[in-house]
Amino acid sequence: DVVWLDRHQTLGVGTAVYFLLLWLIFLQRPAWLRRQVIVTVLSLVGWGLLLITMRYGEALVWRFLMTK
Numbered sequence: 001d002v003v004w005l006d007r008h009q010t011l012g013v014g015t016a017v018y019f020l021l022l023w024l025i026f027l028q029r030p031a032w033l034r035r036q037v038i039v040t041v042l043s044l045v046g047w048g049l050l051l052i053t054m055r056y057g058e059a060l061v062w063r064f065l066m067t068k
Contacts, residue, residue: 008056015049022046
């Protein structure tokens with residue numbers, strides 16, 4: 001189904017953009033690295049995006065490639 005592929009692709013690009021922006025923010029404001037709460041929360045959001053993207057990719061493989 002095209003919807004699954006579109007969601008997986010959109011989430012993948014969104015996750016990459018999220019981590020790129022996060023990296024640029026930390027380059028501009030290195031003092032933020034000392035605030036462990038901010039870094040932890042932003043990292044957990046990024047990991048959540050990665051896990052959701054991974055689940056869509058896994059569903060694509062098992063539903064559409066392994067059934068043929």
